[in-house]
Amino acid sequence: xxxxFHRIKRLPPYxxxxxxxxxxxxxxxxxxxxxxxxxxxxxxxxxxxxxxxVEVAQNPRAHRYSSSRGVPGLRRAxxxxxxRRFDVDLDPDREVIVTLGxxxxxxxxxxxxxxxxxxxxxxxxxxxxxxxxxxxxxxxxRHLPVGEAREQSFLHYLERxxxxxxxxxxxxxxxxxxxxxxxxxxxxxxxxxxxxxRSREIFIVSDLAYAELYFDIPPPPSILQIPGARDIAVExxxxxxxxxxxxxxxGFACGNRRLIEALARVKSYLDYGAFTPIQAAAxxxxxxxxxxxxxxxxxxxxxxxxxxxxxxxxxxDIPPPKATMFAWAPxxxxxxxxxxxxxxxxxxxEAKVAVSAGVGFGEYGEGYVRIGLVENEQRIRxxxxxxxxxxxxxxxxxxxxxLKRAAGS
Numbered sequence: 040x041x042x043x044f045h046r047i048k049r050l051p052p053y054x055x056x057x058x059x060x061x062x063x064x065x066x067x068x069x070x071x072x073x074x075x076x077x078x079x080x081x082x083x084x085x086x087x088x089x090x091x092x093v094e095v096a097q098n099p100r101a102h103r104y105s106s107s108r109g110v111p112g113l114r115r116a117x118x119x120x121x122x123r124r125f126d127v128d129l130d131p132d133r134e135v136i137v138t139l140g141x142x143x144x145x146x147x148x149x150x151x152x153x154x155x156x157x158x159x160x161x162x163x164x165x166x167x168x169x170x171x172x173x174x175x176x177x178x179x180x181r182h183l184p185v186g187e188a189r190e191q192s193f194l195h196y197l198e199r200x201x202x203x204x205x206x207x208x209x210x211x212x213x214x215x216x217x218x219x220x221x222x223x224x225x226x227x228x229x230x231x232x233x234x235x236x237r238s239r240e241i242f243i244v245s246d247l248a249y250a251e252l253y254f255d256i257p258p259p260p261s262i263l264q265i266p267g268a269r270d271i272a273v274e275x276x277x278x279x280x281x282x283x284x285x286x287x288x289x290g291f292a293c294g295n296r297r298l299i300e301a302l303a304r305v306k307s308y309l310d311y312g313a314f315t316p317i318q319a320a321a322x323x324x325x326x327x328x329x330x331x332x333x334x335x336x337x338x339x340x341x342x343x344x345x346x347x348x349x350x351x352x353x354x355x356d357i358p359p360p361k362a363t364m365f366a367w368a369p370x371x372x373x374x375x376x377x378x379x380x381x382x383x384x385x386x387x388x389e390a391k392v393a394v395s396a397g398v399g400f401g402e403y404g405e406g407y408v409r410i411g412l413v414e415n416e417q418r419i420r421x422x423x424x425x426x427x428x429x430x431x432x433x434x435x436x437x438x439x440x441x442l443k444r445a446a447g448s
Contacts, residue, residue, distance in 0.1 A: 049174050058383045062393045073422040075410040076393040078218065078364055082283040082338060085331035091323035095316035105312035108303055109137020109291075113318045116325040117276075117291045124250075125261040133296050134269070136303050137321075139313055141248050141275040141290035144302065146172040147309065148244065148273070148292065151301040153178040158204045160197065160211040160241075163188070164397060164404030166218045169246065181208065186220035186367065188403035194231055201239060210242040216249040216259050216362035219400045219409040223253070223362050226260045233265045233272065242298065243272040248290075251281040251332050253362040254340045263294055273298040280364060282324045283335055289313055289321045339364050342412040342419060349423035354430045357410070366410040368394075371430060379408050389432070390425040 058076065065072050095101050108114070114131035121127045129135055138144030145168050153159060155177035161170050163182035170180055181204055183196045201208055213232070215224045236243050245262045253259055262268050273294040279285040292302055312318070346366060347359045357368040374382045379396040386392045386408075397407030414422070 046175055046177075050171060057380070058387065058393065058396060061384060061387050065387060065391070070391060072387065072391050072393050073414055073418050073425070074393045075412075075414060075422070076395050077413070078280075078411045079413055080280060080283045080285050080364070081413050081415075082335060084283050084287070085324070087327055087331075088282060088284070088320050088324045092316045092320035095319040101315040101319075103315075105315045105318065107306045107310055107312045109135075109312055110315065110318045110322075113137055113322045113325075116322040117293065120325050121261070121263070121293065124258070125264050127261060127263045129263075129293050130296075134299055135291060135293045136299050136306070137312065137318065138275070138290045138292055138302075138306070139310060140279065140288040141246060141277040141292075142168050143288070144275050144290050144292050145169065145244070145246065146175065147305050148298065148302045149173045149176040149178070151305040152242070152298065153209060156206065158206060158208040160200050160204075160208050162212060162214060162217070163402065164219055164400035164407075165212070166214060166246070167400065169212045169214060170401070178209070182401065182403070184403050185217065186222050186403075187369075187407075193228070194235060197232070197235065201241070207239065208241055210244055211236060212244045212246070213262065214246040214248075216253065218246075218249065218363060219365055219395070219397070219404065219407075220367045221360035221363045221365055223256060223259055226264060229260065229262045229265050229268070233262065233268045237267055237271055241271065242295070243268070245272060245274040245294075247274050248277040249280060249363040250276060252336055252339055252364055254336075254343060254360070256361050259362060269294050269296075271295060273302075278321050278324060281332055281335070284321070284324070287313075287317050287321070289317060339412050342414075342416060345416045345419050346410065346412065346423075349420050350426065353423045353427035355426060364412045366412070367397075368408050368410055370406055370408065373430075373433065375406065379405055383408055386426070386429070390422070390429040392422045392425055 062072050114135040117135050118129040118131040121129050149172040153173055153176045157178040159173045159178045159180055160183055161180050162185040181200050183200060247261060250259050261274060262272050263274055273292055275292050277290040343359055347357050350357050355371050357366050360366050370382050379398045383394050383396040386394060395409040397404035
């Protein structure tokens, strides 16, 4: 009775928990911690979406059990979004399912399609559920380096992994725009990967949660735009970032009918679907005016620009991300040897700034930290001032502070 449960034994200690514990302890002591650690959107949900929630919640019938697959109106709304955004026609009855956020959907799909002994190909560094959803299901993981960790083409690592995997991999996970690296890809990338995986009967699980958070580049594509992709691919999207609805827990899976049906079968045993007023509000978001999406994107872009310029002035060069709500920041050279976890702990102790250690996203994330654009511009500038003092005190060569311009100059 004292042995650890099998699936729990397969989960390593949560690396980011140590930093989260320090953050909570500092706040309990009354310290003001500027928190870039969690990708938790801080903007209010647009008013017309909230208004629809309130309206539908007034109907007593809306408080009954909902549908595990999602109400038809919401599935049709997601199909309409794919038609106008990606020129992809989806059958809302057989190729779309509503999930309790994309994270829940990914984990339940892992339970539906994988078993002990199956091999899943997962990018590294990656969002943890991409790995641990399948680990919890009992599968084995083979990592493929992405971002700066990749010295050769992604297809090179994919081919090598398939060649050396026994049994043949069941599925490949993709995530572009990527969390945490903010890497983006084009349709040529997807075409090459789809052709390769179709020829070898390998499923593709694509996470497109950040499709609408992009800056200075064309809108990121969907893998379902590639002819034949639906033969092997399913794609997850989310309302959380696009419409500032993280706590609402609404996401979608769409694409391959076999995978959608497998996910629906598992979900039918686990949930009755999201609260109906939330689903109605999500449909209003997808079907309604999209200027709120442009506004949210603009706020993230402005925060990105302030972060990059303010941290550069503080002595920390951070590449501007092309997409997502994150910056993937290399450690200042003086802290390379310390590592991302130790650097993250020092930032909390000395600069009162919380970030996510790159190693928490996989071994190839070492040498980086992830910075969420979840504080306003004033707080970002304050964080940069704190970081500047910390780096100067640590003996880092920090450039002179910019002179303030006189009023009217």
